[in-house]
Amino acid sequence: MMERTVTIVPEAGLHARPASKLVETANEFESELQIATDGAEPVDARSMLAVSSMAAEQGEDVRLIADGPDAEAALDALEEVLSTPEGEYDDE
């Protein structure tokens, strides 16, 4: 199991497009992926419902937890999403 703490860069926090993008990215990996705000129980990073219910805002630190064969790559990808200002995703 691997863990990493990342600060949320997108202005909208973990809502709307950044949340969508995170969930979409989490779905590309085999590993179990979880995300948690400070002190809270980790939730499934593949669940739009769970991720947007965290109500994590810009500037907040979140913990990313990965368990599985592609854990490191998954953490890199999720970190990339959380550190990219909105509107600068490659596919948009």
Added chain:
Amino acid sequence: MSERRLEGIGVTPLSGVGTVIWYDQEVELPEPPASENVDADAEHDRFSNALGTAREELQAERDRTAEEVGEEEAEIFDAHLQFLNDPQITGAVEDAIDEGLPADHAIQEGFKGAIEQMEAAGGRMAERADDLRDIRDRLLRIATDAERLDLSALPEGTILLAEMLTPSDTAQLDPERVAGFATAKGGRTSHAAIFARSIGIPAVVGVGEQLLEIEADAEVAVDGEAGEVIVDPSEETRERAAEGRDVEIRTERVETADGEPVEVAANIGTAAELEGAVAQGADAVGLFRTEFLFLDRETPPDEAEQLDTYVEALDAFPEGRVVVRTLDVGGDKPIPYIDAEEEENPFLGTRGIRRSLGPDAELFRTQLRALLRAGAEGEGDLAVMFPMVATVEEVEQSLDVIEDVRAELDNEDVDHEVPELGVMIETPAAVFMGEQLAERLDFFSIGTNDLTQYVMAASRQNEAVSHLHNPRDPAVLRAIDQAVDAAHAGDAWIGMCGEMAGDPELTELLLGLGLDELSMSAVTIPDVKANIVDIDTEGAREFAEQALAASTKDQVTQMLTDNT
């Protein structure tokens, strides 16, 4: 059988008569069978097939909406698709099936927790609960094989009734086949209303619960002008509604009988309405409400997206003008990313330019950057106006922001052009300060809905004072007269973009008052243009003088009746 009239909000000045077809989104479930009679494997398959079908449907609707309406509206479906794949929700449904529920009841059960979770979170999360209900109902419909009405293939002469219609529902309606629609919910600015105007379908929204009592196959007339749904219409009502309109569409600019040119423009809210405006013969866009770019989304449109939209509008009117109104929101139009507090009286609170110079300064700058760039890039002539202005200081501050943005674009070496600049005349203060405002600006546009509300101190929403909310009141006419004089004294042109401008009964009066431009819903343009060519300016001026001298609204109404 005598006819029965239900009141709602008319959104297109068109009438139609036909046979009722109900568009139901809700699915009613039978009692669940005892759990030992449920074949869990079969129910898992049923659920997984429903998911697959729902995905295909959503993707198809997304693509169609993107093509026919716009990318922003299409994004609504992206959120739906994501919830459809949500393991927390699908997991809950699967658990419920394992516990012995059939797929349909399991779907209801599985979504329940998610919907409650969203509602409990409040704020912008709560809006997502509606998305979840939509998805749940879609899955239920598929799982129970409930028949779904194909809105694009309704029989000719259909009057479509529904609790409410989504943008994608409305986008499918074919004006050749649908004689009209009415919804229980929704207001003048709901998506359904805007689409109805742009595609020219008779429509009444916001009829309320009483609409739900109308039975399928009933004969119904929809009068979008009076805002009425008439059940079992009399022969006379039926004939009048079916008559339709017999007005020539004039695509060329028109002038009065004595040769005074008058610009007739369209009010639009989205780029999707441009085509309809051109088709109805609009010379220009007199009001492009930009709120719709900002509503129903989680984050504001960026500069590039706005630029595209404004350029699209300018390119649709290569020989004409496009008047864009900067963002006009307040406490009555909640937007997730705008922190507008609920106010005791939102119409007298922080709205329009007050927000743009205050809490929404960043949005304002972004919008102005996009507009100045569009002015250089688009074909037609851009004009930009500020809403809800009450003071000269507000205008000067706005002009300072424009100057700032201009200098910034200069520095960045980005192509730009400062457009014609104006204000909406909505507040009595702006009328009184008209000359000073006109000296600093190129034009005015009178928003008669708000001007009437503020001059008469009578809310647009309050039924109890609706008799006061009438632009024919001599007080409102005098305010208009004063605004026109102030504009011309300050060498500015003046138009009108409120509903009053599109009322064909008032065209002569408005020209007599000296308005240079009239801007309205596209569907009324042919009627107003037809009137203009018969009007003699001198006669119109005399008529306006008389109306201005009237003591009561009834006297004005009488004069208008006598004049026709």
